[in-house]
Amino acid sequence: MKQFFFFAIIILFVSCKFSTSTYKSGKNLYENYCSSCHGKTGEGLGQWYPSLKDTQYLKSNRNLIPLWIIHGIQPDSSSIFKGRFNLVEMPANKSISEADLCNLLNYINEEYWQFKSYELQEVSTMIKQFNADQKH
Amino acid sequence: MNILTLSNSIRLKSNLKLLLLLSILFTFSCKKKELQILGVPTIQDSQTIYPVIPEFEYFNQDSQRISLQSLGYNIHIASFFFTSCPTICPKVMRSMSRIADLFADKNNISYLCFSLDSKRDSIPRLKEYYDKVGLNNKNFHLLRGIDMNDSKKLAQHYLSTASEDPEAAGGINHSGWILLVDKNRHLRSYADGTNTEDVDRFIGDIKILLNEKN
Numbered sequence: 001m002k003q004f005f006f007f008a009i010i011i012l013f014v015s016c017k018f019s020t021s022t023y024k025s026g027k028n029l030y031e032n033y034c035s036s037c038h039g040k041t042g043e044g045l046g047q048w049y050p051s052l053k054d055t056q057y058l059k060s061n062r063n064l065i066p067l068w069i070i071h072g073i074q075p076d077s078s079s080i081f082k083g084r085f086n087l088v089e090m091p092a093n094k095s096i097s098e099a100d101l102c103n104l105l106n107y108i109n110e111e112y113w114q115f116k117s118y119e120l121q122e123v124s125t126m127i128k129q130f131n132a133d134q135k136h
Numbered sequence: 137m138n139i140l141t142l143s144n145s146i147r148l149k150s151n152l153k154l155l156l157l158l159s160i161l162f163t164f165s166c167k168k169k170e171l172q173i174l175g176v177p178t179i180q181d182s183q184t185i186y187p188v189i190p191e192f193e194y195f196n197q198d199s200q201r202i203s204l205q206s207l208g209y210n211i212h213i214a215s216f217f218f219t220s221c222p223t224i225c226p227k228v229m230r231s232m233s234r235i236a237d238l239f240a241d242k243n244n245i246s247y248l249c250f251s252l253d254s255k256r257d258s259i260p261r262l263k264e265y266y267d268k269v270g271l272n273n274k275n276f277h278l279l280r281g282i283d284m285n286d287s288k289k290l291a292q293h294y295l296s297t298a299s300e301d302p303e304a305a306g307g308i309n310h311s312g313w314i315l316l317v318d319k320n321r322h323l324r325s326y327a328d329g330t331n332t333e334d335v336d337r338f339i340g341d342i343k344i345l346l347n348e349k350n
Binding site for chain 1: 219220222223224226227229230233264265268269270305330
């Protein structure tokens with residue numbers, strides 16, 4: 001009986017990590033929209049295409065990352081997000097759905113960061129808050 | 137009469153066998169792959185003439201004038217890009233950088249990346265890109281474009297396309313080929329710069345070209 005539970009937990013763990021549809025959706029989104037610049041394994045290329053493995057910098061910006069993905073990063077002075085290296089534009093993805101955004105964030109988080117995972121409700125609130133702030 | 141034809145046909149059969157054996161031997165002895173010259177040839181005075189990359193001169197990231205002549209007509213590897221390209225260029229550049237790293241000890245290969253964005257990609261911007269991508273190879277040249285018309289013409293010689301397209305991400309549509317040009321300015325191989333396996337095959341082709349005698 002003990003053994004059964006042990007295996008059940010392992011299977012549950014493995015399936016959560018690798019085969020859930022949210023993980024696959026996030027992976028798919030990453031490969032189509034992010035991997036060209038940030039690399040197949042998040043390695044980036046120099047500073048021009050930043051690595052996603054700089055966890056210290058990214059962790060301190062955990063709550064901004066969803067907004068970066070939506071609005072992009074523009075190096076010109078009038079833009080909302082200028083980025084750290086101020087070199088090149090990261091394209092905006094204004095039409096991404098909140099669910100897709102959440103899956104993408106959790107995929108990247110699971111692969112490279114291991115921060116607190118993103119909840120749909122939480123991401124939704126971040127976006128609403130940001131939009132309200134922009135209006136003022 | 138009958139006997140004669142029979143013996144003839146036997147001779148023919150054995151000749152065929154010999155031919156087959158010879159051809160098998162031949163294919164085995166020619167295991168070494170040779171690179172063809174690419175492009176559509178023309179016949180002039182009963183000589184086959186293959187297209188060549190025309191002479192050009194562009195400024196690189198260090199404001200040096202770079203031409204086929206200044207490169208000593210060495211082997212070069214070419215691709216097209218622009219620094220604000222968010223789609224295929226980063227992948228192609230990653231492949232170019234990988235190839236340049238692999239052949240870092242070979243001084244007779246140049247790497248030419250032609251910028252297609254003459255408006256935004258100034259020499260200082262190309263320099264910044266060179267530094268920040270970390271290319272760091274004196275044979276690696278990012279070349280400033282003159283205008284789209286010129287780029288289009290050049291791209292055609294490299295079997296590539298380039299065009300302005302407001303719908304495309306970054307405003308420019310172009311192909312992601314990486315091309316290998318020999319000392320005689322002939323195209324010898326190409327690969328899809330976004331495809332790692334294809335680039336691996338291409339790297340093999342570079343080695344074959346390096347081993348060619350002429």
